[in-house]
Amino acid sequence: MVDYPVLRYEHAAHSQEKGEYRHFMLKEIHEQPAAIANTLEGTQGEDHVLTAILGLEAETRLKDLQNIHIVACGTSCHAGLVARYWIEDQAGLPCQVEVASEYRYRQVAVPANTLLIAISQSGETADTLAALRYAKQQGYLASLAICNVAGSSLVREADWRLLTKAGPEIGVASTKAFTTQLVALLWLTTALAQVKDRAPEMISANVRALKGLPRLVEKVLHLDQHIEELATTFANKHHALFLGRGPHYPIAMEGVLKLKEISYIHAEAYAAGELKHGPLALVDENMPVVSVAPSDSLLEKLKSNLQEVGARGGQLITFACERVDMDEGEGITYLKLPWVYEAVSPIVYTVPLQLLSYHVALVKGTDVDKPRNLAKSVTVE
Numbered sequence: 001m002v003d004y005p006v007l008r009y010e011h012a013a014h015s016q017e018k019g020e021y022r023h024f025m026l027k028e029i030h031e032q033p034a035a036i037a038n039t040l041e042g043t044q045g046e047d048h049v050l051t052a053i054l055g056l057e058a059e060t061r062l063k064d065l066q067n068i069h070i071v072a073c074g075t076s077c078h079a080g081l082v083a084r085y086w087i088e089d090q091a092g093l094p095c096q097v098e099v100a101s102e103y104r105y106r107q108v109a110v111p112a113n114t115l116l117i118a119i120s121q122s123g124e125t126a127d128t129l130a131a132l133r134y135a136k137q138q139g140y141l142a143s144l145a146i147c148n149v150a151g152s153s154l155v156r157e158a159d160w161r162l163l164t165k166a167g168p169e170i171g172v173a174s175t176k177a178f179t180t181q182l183v184a185l186l187w188l189t190t191a192l193a194q195v196k197d198r199a200p201e202m203i204s205a206n207v208r209a210l211k212g213l214p215r216l217v218e219k220v221l222h223l224d225q226h227i228e229e230l231a232t233t234f235a236n237k238h239h240a241l242f243l244g245r246g247p248h249y250p251i252a253m254e255g256v257l258k259l260k261e262i263s264y265i266h267a268e269a270y271a272a273g274e275l276k277h278g279p280l281a282l283v284d285e286n287m288p289v290v291s292v293a294p295s296d297s298l299l300e301k302l303k304s305n306l307q308e309v310g311a312r313g314g315q316l317i318t319f320a321c322e323r324v325d326m327d328e329g330e331g332i333t334y335l336k337l338p339w340v341y342e343a344v345s346p347i348v349y350t351v352p353l354q355l356l357s358y359h360v361a362l363v364k365g366t367d368v369d370k371p372r373n374l375a376k377s378v379t380v381e
């Protein structure tokens, strides 16, 4: 007989109850400022990140890394897609991202000194676990699990670990797990930039922006009532398009997944520059077009993409920065968000899209926390 150690994980009793909220999803959306603060606790100094939290072996080997491969499923994969922009831009490392269900069944070519990152809320997703096990035979420098469950299979089997501290997520639609994954990934990008001696101003700007995130997200949560009003636009709609550019393209993809999953409205996300290559033909007064328009280097490009939609009578709902002038007009609704530092902007712009899907689902009268045909943790293939 083998004696296995018993591990106990404590969570506050209130994390299993809805409390004042109508649904777990809404509660979890509102828990994001605290979940982000918990995830960051003890991970950064004044102007640098504390790479020691990754463990001695990881800390010493970070500087050897030359490539990153990321595998994950669903929402967790969208977090990886955002991170690709950050890692290539800020740390200068080539990064590829793939859904775990595809990755596990193909022959991958692994360049020297590549880190495999597996992202999962539960740490028990069958495809992500299988991808990690497969990767361990492929000659990676190491594997890193980014996960919300400390004792999960993924965390136990990966070489290194970076835990998100979102607390238990009960709603099937992932919300606080996603934003804390993004926080962990921006922290990791900063750690990589730091060991690679990239611009110290960029590193300290990331640290400051991460510290300020809980307060910013709190501010955006106050838009709830306006977003509730917008949700009625979707009452009789069967389809929607979501647009974004740069790292906000995967945020549009995540917004689409949330909407499909809990309101059963069919939606597609496009990198806004792709619109004229086909999907523009779908645009008419019955097609709401949601776009994410932060004040970044791609804003002017996005604006001209939105004009193309407006000119075809599309109903535009745009989440934009309060400091930016956008053309008002018939069929165009703007919701203004506070100005944010570019790197954390994908995290902040996620929140209104979560609230939008939540309120659309309420309008549609669906079972928000337990959408049809879905399970919280997909432990079988």
Ligand code: AGP
Pocket: 073, 074, 075, 076, 119, 120, 121, 122, 123, 124, 125, 128, 172, 173, 174, 175, 261, 376, 377, 378
């Ligand atoms: C998200 O809202 C979904 N429920 C789903 O895509 C989920 O993110 C996916 O199944 C992966 O789960 P994991 O993060 O626990 O691995």
